[in-house]
Amino acid sequence: MSSYVITVSIFIVIQAIVAYGLNIIVGYAGQISLGHAAFFGIGAYSAALLSTRAGMVFWVAAPLVMLITGGIGLILGLPSLRVRADFLAITTIGINFIVEALFLYVPFFGGALGIGGIPRVRFMGLRLFGTSYLGLCLLCLGAVILVSWWFTKCWAGLACMALGEDETAASSMGISPVRFKLLAFVIGTAMAGLGGALYAHQMRFIAPSDFGFPVSVMILSLIVLGGMGTLWGPLIGAIILGALPEIFRPFTEYRMLLYGVILLIMIRFQPSGLLGEDSIIRKILKKYWTGGNDEK
Amino acid sequence: MLLQVNDLNISYKEVRAVHGVSFSIEEGELVSIIGANGAGKTSILNALIGLVPCGRQSSIFFSGKDITSLPSHERARKGIRIVPERARVFPRLTVYENLLTGIYGLRAKVDLKERLEWLYGFFPVLEERREQYSHTLSGGEQQQLAIARALISEPKVLLVDEISMGLMPLLVEKVFEILGDLNRKFGITILIVEQNALASLRISNRAYVLEAGRIVMKGNASMLIQDKRIREAYLGI
Numbered sequence: 001m002s003s004y005v006i007t008v009s010i011f012i013v014i015q016a017i018v019a020y021g022l023n024i025i026v027g028y029a030g031q032i033s034l035g036h037a038a039f040f041g042i043g044a045y046s047a048a049l050l051s052t053r054a055g056m057v058f059w060v061a062a063p064l065v066m067l068i069t070g071g072i073g074l075i076l077g078l079p080s081l082r083v084r085a086d087f088l089a090i091t092t093i094g095i096n097f098i099v100e101a102l103f104l105y106v107p108f109f110g111g112a113l114g115i116g117g118i119p120r121v122r123f124m125g126l127r128l129f130g131t132s133y134l135g136l137c138l139l140c141l142g143a144v145i146l147v148s149w150w151f152t153k154c155w156a157g158l159a160c161m162a163l164g165e166d167e168t169a170a171s172s173m174g175i176s177p178v179r180f181k182l183l184a185f186v187i188g189t190a191m192a193g194l195g196g197a198l199y200a201h202q203m204r205f206i207a208p209s210d211f212g213f214p215v216s217v218m219i220l221s222l223i224v225l226g227g228m229g230t231l232w233g234p235l236i237g238a239i240i241l242g243a244l245p246e247i248f249r250p251f252t253e254y255r256m257l258l259y260g261v262i263l264l265i266m267i268r269f270q271p272s273g274l275l276g277e278d279s280i281i282r283k284i285l286k287k288y289w290t291g292g293n294d295e296k
Numbered sequence: 297m298l299l300q301v302n303d304l305n306i307s308y309k310e311v312r313a314v315h316g317v318s319f320s321i322e323e324g325e326l327v328s329i330i331g332a333n334g335a336g337k338t339s340i341l342n343a344l345i346g347l348v349p350c351g352r353q354s355s356i357f358f359s360g361k362d363i364t365s366l367p368s369h370e371r372a373r374k375g376i377r378i379v380p381e382r383a384r385v386f387p388r389l390t391v392y393e394n395l396l397t398g399i400y401g402l403r404a405k406v407d408l409k410e411r412l413e414w415l416y417g418f419f420p421v422l423e424e425r426r427e428q429y430s431h432t433l434s435g436g437e438q439q440q441l442a443i444a445r446a447l448i449s450e451p452k453v454l455l456v457d458e459i460s461m462g463l464m465p466l467l468v469e470k471v472f473e474i475l476g477d478l479n480r481k482f483g484i485t486i487l488i489v490e491q492n493a494l495a496s497l498r499i500s501n502r503a504y505v506l507e508a509g510r511i512v513m514k515g516n517a518s519m520l521i522q523d524k525r526i527r528e529a530y531l532g533i
Binding site: 166 | 396449
């Protein structure tokens with residue numbers, strides 16, 4: 001593989017990791033968030049600061065980064081307990097702008113210049129980049145998918161999904177809205193934090209604009225495209241939306257237009273996403289895999 | 297006294313829906329609150345499970361404990377379960393997953409396998425469809441799922457909200473028969489709120505008649521069913 005393909009792949013994998021986090025919050029727990037890039041950024045900045053200022057190695061810093069991001073996610077998830085649907089969407093947009101502004105205007109975060117000189121990740125003395133770094137990212141992606149899968153199977157996940165479907169009915173079944181909304185926010189934002197850490201060590205230089213509102217929109221588009229609340233949707237979405245701009249590189253100015261058109265087409269014709277329930281692809285897969293036996 | 301409601305007032309902004317309603321339910325009873333559309337029946341049930349706040353002087357006691365200020369999920373844990381209006385099953389969860397949500401937090405106390413067997417005896421269709429998404433069920437099947445989802449936790453009291461709404465007459469009869477059986481054979485305490493006065497009075501021990509947010513009559517169901525005013529107003533006889 002050429003280093004170009006590897007670099008693109010690394011970004012696709014990182015985006016997928018962040019998208020899996022959003023999928024927990026939006027797809028499973030049904031809490032709309034348009035500020036996910038804020039947590040991606042918090043992860044990236046924590047990783048950058050821990051490695052450049054505190055001199056921490058990645059392996060120690062990464063779990064810490066997830067703790068920090070998840071902790072902030074817990075606090076910033078609090079509005080979801082009070083406001084719903086469209087109001088929550090606006091609140092999360094606000095959170096995104098505030099976090100980006102903090103990175104930009106607080107000198108501690110390096111201001112508009114961002115943070116540079118982030119070292120590469122080392123493993124047993126070896127500097128990881130290119131293929132080996134892609135391997136690390138894939139491992140993390142695997143872990144994130146595993147956690148997502150476990151989430152759909154465990155009791156807490158069932159509680160979150162019930163809440164996402166019908167909050168009133170769920171709470172009258174004994175499911176505490178407070179606890180499980182926040183749980184979804186913590187898990188989802190911690191995943192974004194992990195993605196952020198990987199991003200920081202890949203770019204080795206980060207700036208506030210990497211984590212702005214358009215990035216949140218892109219991550220949301222990606223899970224809408226792939227299929228919200230499905231296990232493989234975020235990955236498919238990340239691959240398609242990550243690879244398309246590279247394939248259509250000559251039309252790079254039209255990238256946002258392309259996103260818009262794809263989203264509109266999806267919402268009109270496949271509202272549940274490529275892998276969502278009742279989608280064309282799912283029907284075809286079902287036909288081939290189960291020989292037409294409709295099980296679920 | 298299992299459930300005791302004192303001076304229940306419910307207001308939505310300036311509009312008062314329920315005025316000083318008091319009633320009680322003994323363990324093992326089947327009690328109905330009947331009344332027309334907009335009389336405040338659903339508001340009362342929602343206040344009982346903590347989904348709408350009640351007025352200042354109001355108090356709700358459950359097994360002798362004041363639960364007036366408990367959030368709804370804690371009331372559910374204490375054994376108050378509701379079959380909501382129009383079932384409100386979780387559409388994108390399977391039938392089986394819907395049933396599982398019913399024992400959330402009570403896994404250790406409930407023998408899931410035994411409970412499921414018992415419930416499938418009442419509602420065989422739920423076993424047939426256990427892997428199906430619940431939005432693919434018919435209205436009647438969703439109501440059965442909602443009842444089963446509430447019953448799986450072995451509730452101390454079952455609240456049933458307008459279960460006849462949107463069901464065809466034959467099913468209404470069947471569902472009320474099941475509710476009657478649950479009460480008589482298994483001793484489950486049930487509170488039904490209903491527009492369909494005849495069907496609910498037939499299976500009830502006692503009933504309250506609600507009009508414009510006030511209780512205007514109460515008594516034994518067998519007596520109320522004979523009452524001239526009730527027959528005129530609700531039974532159309």
